[in-house]
Amino acid sequence: MALTPVPIRVLHGDSQATNVMVIPDPLRYMMVIDWGSAGWGDAAEDFACVPLRAVPFMLQGHPDLTAFDDDNSAEARILWRHLQLGLLTLPRAAVPGRSWSERPLAMLFEIFRFFLAEPGERWADLAP
Numbered sequence: 070m071a072l073t074p075v076p077i078r079v080l081h082g083d084s085q086a087t088n089v090m091v092i093p094d095p096l097r098y099m100m101v102i103d104w105g106s107a108g109w110g111d112a113a114e115d116f117a118c119v120p121l122r123a124v125p126f127m128l129q130g131h132p133d134l135t136a137f138d139d140d141n142s143a144e145a146r147i148l149w150r151h152l153q154l155g156l157l158t159l160p161r162a163a164v165p166g167r168s169w170s171e172r173p174l175a176m177l178f179e180i181f182r183f184f185l186a187e188p189g190e191r192w193a194d195l196a197p
Contacts, residue, residue: 071149073142082106084127085118085168117154118170121147121183125192126185144191151180163173 081088083106088097116124124147155176164171184196 071145073146075113075142075146077141078112079105080108080110080112080115082108082115083118083168084115085170086113087168100107111146113143114150116147118168119152120179122179122186122188125188145195148180148192148195151176156178 081101081104083103084101086172088103090102091097092099116127119127120177124144128143154170155173158171158173159177163174170176181197184192187193
């Protein structure tokens, strides 16, 4: 399922909390910034730079931006990308002062923590 061919979409390439601008009072979304890593690819890749526990919340609001309509493999592709990045960067260890996804061991532990919390029906078949 993780290798299912999907339509190519515009990607931010570095989706993380530091690249989202909000107004604090009243709290509301303004814009996504820092498009320096933008490109084309699978929309699931834009979920790789955040903890896996944040992904279900992002997916709730994401269909307005990039449709995952009738996409039964989105969760598998997102999990696959998290595993790829964690294992690929594991030999070099953490990079202090960088984004969350620059901490490979934490990223891999986050996957286990995510599934220990029973993340929901759409993720159940992907659990280790």
